[in-house]
Amino acid sequence: MARIRISKNSFSGGEISPFLIGRGDLKAYENGMSKMRNLIIYPTGGVRRRPGLRYIDTVPGPSRLVAFEFNIEQSYLLSFSHLKLTVYRDGTKEVEVETPWTQDQLKLINWTQSADTLLVVHPDLAPRKISRTSHTQWTISDWSFYEDEETGRLQQPYYKFGKDEVTLTASATTGTVTLTASADVFTSDHVGTRLRLAKREVEVTEVTSPTVAQALVKDKSDLVDTLATKDWEEQAFSNVHGWPVSVVFHQDRLVIGGTRDLPNRLWMSKSSDLFNFDLGEGLDDEAIEFAILSDQVNAVRSLFSSRHLQIFTSGAEWMVSGEPLTPETIQLKRQTRVGAPVDRYVPPRNVDGATLFTSRDGQDLREFLFTDMEQAYQSNDLAMLCKHLMNDPQDQDYDSYRRLFYMVMGDGTMGALSVYRAEKISAWSVLETQGKFLNVAVVGREAYVLVERSGGIFIEVFDDDLSTxxxxxxxxxxxxxxxxxxxxxxxxxxxxxxxxxxxxxxxxxxxxxxxxxxxxxxxxxxSYTHVLEPLPPAPQATGNATQGGRVRLVSLTFRLKDTLALKLDVGRGLSDIPFKRMGPTAILDSGGDQFTGDITVRALGWRSRGTEQLWRVEQDTPLPFSVLSVVEEMTANA
Known part of the structure; x- marks a missing residue:
């Protein structure tokens, strides 16, 4: 009867899928676990009980958490709820501001920040600008596109949505004019929007019928003539054709991606003139506009500024290059064909130079990374070995201080990915609570979550000093x-x-x-419960004696670090483990000093199914727990 010792010196494989129980040849199996719940994996390989959550505030309903960081000393948590924005600083409510976004629209709001200004867009509403002037003074306003004082023209994007043969005729060249279209063009939503006829602008004041509208000439040069013309277009962003889907700052330009009626189109402002989209004559500093043309309509879902401008669409990922970006140097290339979610905005996040994004099917967390060898991006799946944890991701953010990537799932759990690409560490654990995680936002060193519990919906923050x-x-x-x-x-x-x-x-x-x-x-x-459960011993580690045979756990040796409680099941049910501390033998309790050292536990009982776990740690005791390594001693009978 063989006596075997298996040392697990690292838990850097994280929790892996039960479908990999037969893959003992994988390195991830050697360092992985069957269950890791409410545990955080150190980049060095050990695990510890996750921090508790400190209560911050109760919110009126489902909300969206957004980080706003002006600098290291001035950072805020923004909570968007139904028609309201609440600003928190250091966990304290500062001010509330009325907003236009309803509870149902929060899933699709998209934002980008520059200094003390946050730009927020939604495909169904005019974009807004949120500005901070002090801790308690925040304002919200509509975007104001640059207006040329000489001509009176708004330098916003324009597009001809009607068919090319459709003409418009103006009844006069100045003042209030009647516009007559050769086919149905106008709807009641056109009131207040601008049109360009031969590059001259008018603003619709009244819609009489689908082919007739009244308009006021806004162009100081008046209209060219009163002849029917095909040379006309209307503002690209409006209630008629939809508002921007995504927005980002890149290379000193404001980049807007997609609308309802122009889902695969991008607009870039003039350089250093963020609300001026005048295409001009295509000079280096002038605005840029183009469509993403391919074998299918790639609706823009999000934009990300990194080494290149990255475009995440419904069916593929794209790279926009050019050093610097100009109308002449710009290049658009498709990189991978994964796709991003279309029913919600899950913000891509930068982790050590790679952009992590959620796949359209909700089964992958992809690492969008540029490779110098191929001069292209790859999309590696960081959830390949733990698909059972991926459950319709709703939100995500990265805590660089703790090197943890948080991903809120549709079932209310939250995946915590310990990621350290330089050491090839990519380890998942699952965070659970009494209720459901809804949102996550990292502000500086603080990771805030939105949690739905029986008493309501709360904003809470991870606190290393708490265990509840x-x-x-x-x-x-x-x-x-x-x-x-x-x-x-x-x-x-x-x-x-x-x-x-x-x-x-x-x-x-x-x-x-x-x-x-x-x-x-x-x-x-x-209370919350942490669980640590190993994978069954791999046949490769036991000389194939455990596949089809029996195995008996003889003893376990844990190397603990700063631990105050350990409850273990080695086949006889969960129980507190007695061990030596300060001389006498006693059950580790809350009144003792934190223990660091080795503890050995004896075990009895044969296991014959081959897929059974040999031991399990499970406890809700709100006290520190940390394990660095485990040595299993067992006997196997083929």
Whole structure:
């Protein structure tokens, strides 16, 4: 009977798909786990219990979280809800501003920031500009395209939506004129929009019929004549034909991508003149406009400024190059054929020079990375080994401080990808809470989440000093027995950590909890459970003795780091593990010092199915837990 020792010195494979149980030959299998829930993977290979979530505020309904960072010292969390924007600074509400976006429209808002201005677009609404003048002074206004003082023309994009043979005839060349079309052109939404006839502008004031409208001549040069002309076009962005889908700043230009009626078109402003889209004569600094033409309509879903301008469409990914970008040097090349979601905006994020984006089918997290060898982009799938975790991604952001990429799933869980490309680390774990994760936004070093719980929808932030969710932490220099401020968790049973010691659970009544003895420091919040479960021993590691044979776990040796609780199942049910600390043997509890060192646990029982896990860590105790490596000693009988 063979005695085998298997050392797991790294958990950098993360949680991998159960369909890979037969692939013990993979490096990811050696470093992977069957389950990693509410655990964070160190880039060095160990794992620890995830931080708790500190309660920030209750929001009126489903919202969209957006980071606004003016500089290191001035950063804000913006919460877009139904017709309202709430601004938070350092977790404190600063101001509320009325907005035009309804709750149902929040999924498709798209934004970009420059200094103290945030540009926000939505395909059904006129784009807005949100400006900050101080911590508490924020304004929202419509975009204002550059107006040429000499001509009175607005330098916004124009396009002829009607068929080429359709003509327009003006009844006069100045003042209020009647426009007559040779085919149906006008709708009631045309009121307030501008048209160009032979490059001269008019603004529609009234629509009489689909072929007749009244308009005011806005061009200071008046119209050319009153003859029927095919040389006419209307503003590209309007209630008639839709508003911009996406927006970004790139090489000192404002880039707009796609509308409802022009889904595959891009517009670039003049250089250093962000709201001037005058094409002029095609000089180097003048505006640029082009369509993405290919074998299918590639509707622009998002834009990203990186080494090149990256365009993510419904069916492919594109690169716009040119150093610098000018009407003469610009080049458009399709790179990969993955596609991005069309029913929501999931913002692409930069991670170590690569752009991570969600695939259209919601099954992939793709790494869009330029390779010098091929001088092209590749789209590698970072979720190839854990497809069971990918469940209709809704939002994503990257925490560079913790090197964690967060991805909010449609089922309310959140994937946490520990990514470090230089060390070839790409490890997934799953974050769960009592409720559903809805949104995520990283502001500086703070990772905020929007969470739906039984008591409402809350903004919360990961806090390394806490071990419960939706929690509050308080201090009282004289000690207190009654602790209030917990109205958001009314009727909920909470975990308590008082003066560093674990206390019995308490239920919130009238927004407060009452203790028997006074305490000076108290953390109160909802529990969450972390789970660490290994893959079955691979036949390659046991000399093929475990495939078709039996295996018995003899002992486990954990190397722990700064740990205060360990609950383990080695086949006899979950139990707290006794181990030596400061001399005597005792169950590790909340009143002790954090333990760092090795602990060995004996086990009994044969396993014969070949796909069973030999052990499992599972606990909701709100105390630190961290493991660096595990050594399994077992016997195998072929």
């Amino acid at each position: 969710d939706s929690s509050l932490f308080g201090m009282d220099q004289e000690g207190a027995t009654n602790w209030s401020g917990l109205e958001h968790l009314e009727g909920q049973k909470l975990k308590l950590v008082a003066d560093g010691a674990l206390m019995s659970d308490q239920t919130v009544v009238n927004g407060q909890i009452s203790l028997v003895d006074p305490v000076f420091k108290l953390e109160a919040g909802l």
